[in-house]
Amino acid sequence: MECHFVAILLLVVSVFTDGSDTNKRFDIAFRNFLKDHGYRGGAVAAMKQGRLIHTKGYGVDEEGHQIEDTTLFPASSASKSITAVAILTLVQDGTLDLKSKVFGHAGILHMLKPLTKNSPDPRLHDITVDHLLHHSAGWDLNKGPLYDPMLNEVYIKRGNDVPDIKKIMDSESPVSYFDTIRYVMSQKLYFTPGTRTVYSNLGYTILGRIIEEVSDTSYEDYVKRHVIKPCGMWHTRIGRWGKNGVLKLDNHSSRMSNSLSHQLAFSIYEALHPDIIDSTLGWYTTVFDMMRFIKCINPKNGRGILLEEYKWHLSSREPAAPVQHSENWFGAGFRANTKGVLWQDGDPHADDMILFHHSVTSEMPDSWIFFLKGRGLKHLKHASHELMELMETGGIYNDFIRDMSDMQQLGHDGENVMIKFAVDEHHLDAFVNAFKREHYDIRWISAYSLNRHRTHFTIIAEEVSSSTSKDFVLEHGLSEKKLFSRKLELESDGYNMTFLQNYKSASHDFTYVFLAIFRKHGYAQTTQMKFGIHHYPRPYDKLLGLYTEKAFFPTVQSYIKHNYEGKISFIFVKEIRPQKIRFKTYHGLSEKKLGKVVKMNARFGRKLTYIDASTAEKTSSFSVVFSTEQPAVWLFKLGLTKDEVTRLILDKQADGLMPNRIVAYTNKQKQLKFALYLEKRKN
Known part of the structure; x- marks a missing residue:
């Protein structure tokens, strides 16, 4: 049924398609980058002053499906960034203190007891929330016999000579993070908390349990309510589920080193249940949502989810002396440096990725995300910066609108x-x-x-x-x-x-x-x-x-x-x-x-x-x-x-x-x- 008059009016109607033609130089260079470094594909997004200026998918995934800019990727260690921001929202509302002790009678997780009656290392009771955020709690995934305890079942299945946490704790598979934490509590720390920094999946797993204890809700529900939803990250979720309730996983060649923790010839997502790695590696997301996340904690105008007095923790140094003299360090959920840059890269056992933000005034984008299919490049941050120098940042188009x-x-x-x-x-x-x-x-x-x-x-x-x-x-x-x-x-x-x-x-x-x-x-x-x-x-x-x-x-x-x-x-x-x-x-x-x-x-x-x-x-x-x-x-x-x-x-x-x-x-x-x-x- 129609009831209307014809009038002369110029209108533009868009049925959205990929708008990558405005960045042909970058597009060509990125395709060559993928080919030169053996990546099957990936997705990229770039943002300038809060406007999403470019998004595109390239190549295929492990199943041969075309990668789009809307493709879900494992967030890898960007999951830690999300967890860190969630922790800081608890600090901001007065529910949590970063200096609070984690273990022991007065600790937040006082209900968790070590496997043995008395902890063999009294320094365990000195670990604070801030130590966990800065990867300085005292664990070292590069050293045996335990290496990365979050990968223990993977090591056992591959026949590696490590303690069998499942057997020792008489646990079901997958081993719960509580059993893993209790076992680790019984072991000696590798260094005094706060004196060194070593990347730790275990530390961020424990932060997830702190969020649950303090907020009296599940980790996933709290983060959705206080980070994911307020930031508009409508694609982001824990895990990407396949048939029979099993996480849809990736399988790629590995980055090799002399350490057992780096000798796994497959992705971490191949064998671990999402509930076990939720707060450290468990989120799946898109390039759109990762840029929304950065925009949400670094808003151009208006208020982000963190006030300035709490946001600075993301780039703060661990007060340990060796870190104080370094140009790069672990902040809270991010890496940071003296040039005002925040970034996060991928877990050693996951596909390569780089999430980058800087506050330096320049013609290039101020934030970007690369999700890649494959891994092995040691200097991805530097390579991504060189590629972004080719990005055209003019115009008024905003890819956030296309995504919605x-x-x-x-x-x-x-x-x-x-x-x-x-x-x-x-x-x-x-x-x-x-x-x-x-x-x-x-x-x-x-x-x-x-x-x-x-x-x-x-x-x-x-x-x-x-x-x-x-x-x-x-x-x-x-x-x-x-x-x-x-x-x-x-x-x-x-x-x-x-x-x-x-x-x-x-x-x-x-x-x-x-x-x-x-x-x-x-x-x-x-x-x-x-x-x-x-x-x-x-x-x-x-x-x-x-x-x-x-x-x-x-x-x-x-x-x-x-x-x-x-x-x-x-x-x-x-x-x-x-x-x-x-x-x-x-x-x-x-x-x-x-x-x-x-x-x-x-x-x-x-x-x-x-x-x-x-x-x-x-x-x-x-x-x-x-x-x-x-x-x-x-x-x-x-x-x-x-x-x-x-x-x-x-x-x-x-x-x-x-x-x-x-x-x-x-x-x-x-x-x-x-x-x-x-x-x-x-x-």
Whole structure:
């Protein structure tokens, strides 16, 4: 159904593709670099002053699949960087002290006892959180007989002559990190804590347990809540799972040395369970998210997740004398040097990678990430710097937007809108924070579930200036009780609930929960708002009639059909206006009936202001609101595929029609379809 006027308007619509042509010199040099050093492939991203200027994937992975810039890679030792930032958030909020002792009666992990009754090394009780962060706790993975205790099961399987921790501790496989830690507690330290620094997977494994003990939640949950989600790292997760719940692993040739810890002819990810290496090597991520991480701890404008007084720890030196006279040292979760550079490279048993950030003013990028397939290059930091000198840093394009969008539409008046068709509910919080950090706001959001597998959200977001944007909080997966409590909590901080949707959530065993958006000062002081949940249709219609007489109008009319009965959750708003808004509402409509209703309201000059779709009992039902508010030229289409939505937006660009509402639903053939509403407001 169409109702629109043709107008001459220049619009640009982007269906995103790789934009690497602007960096041909770098592209050629990087391909030669991969070939010269025997890498099968890799992915790279570069950032300049908070803008992602280049991302691209090259070559193939170990299974022969083409590597894209969206490919998930093991974060390797960048997992330690994530863990270090999580530790510092605990320090920042006063929950943890870096000087706190780790072991012993007064230690954070006082419940962990060594295998023997008395520790053979009293220096164990001197280890602090800060020692663990700086790899200076006293362990040396280059020395036997234990070497790297986190690889003990790998050594045993390969027939190496090392103590068998699993057998000694009478443990199951995989050996828990608690059993590994308790065994190591029974062994003599290689040096006094704080006097030397030696790379340690064990130390960062222990930091993960400290996070759990202090925060009273799992390591993964804490890091997601306080690092991953706030930084918008919506791709990042622990492990990359394959068949039968086994971690999908890599298998490559190894970097060799005289040390047993460097003689493993395969990747560390080949044999270790992600739960065992979570806080030291366990995260999987993309080049996009690694740049978001750097941006989050080194923001160009605004506040990062760490205040300056805590962020400096990332580059701080261990006060040990040998380190004080070195140009390079282990900071907290990063390597650092006297030139103001922070970097992290790969674990010796994992593929090569380099995460780099510097604060020196120059024409080259200030941050970059290389994830590579293969390993063996000793001076990757230097090589990456030489390659980045070829990178063009001009222009205004921002690859962060491409990562968040399936398509983007830009009008001549500066209106910039992007669409994402499917965001998994597990990643929604991080995704929303990702586009908030790029100064985008939600224009529309709608949940859907297909074939009882997963719940996704379709999102339309629009670019806003920092001067006109209003902060908002999005909450999802809310029970009735939690919805009411969050509304009260946020109202006390000046936030108003402006959007509500009742939807079926895969994360909550496909029960119905709520999504709500709360905006800072979302309503004028003179505006009145009423809301309700789970009203049956007839009582709802009577209630709507009563509030209509008082000049309220519905901005939300979320409809679900459960056990063959409809239920409606709503928001009514009353504003001071020179003219009363006239509207019509409908709920429980079939796809066919909705098409007729749209045509009828178009004839009466009303536009669509709200739409919701609920799929239950093998059919979809719709709820819609039409009004005379801000008359507009508009177009509405049902039964579209994702590709058809994209083509329709492209086809109507000359008319100045912008995507305004979109909902996903299943038709009678159980196919996923979209209903799309485009609008061009009259001046």
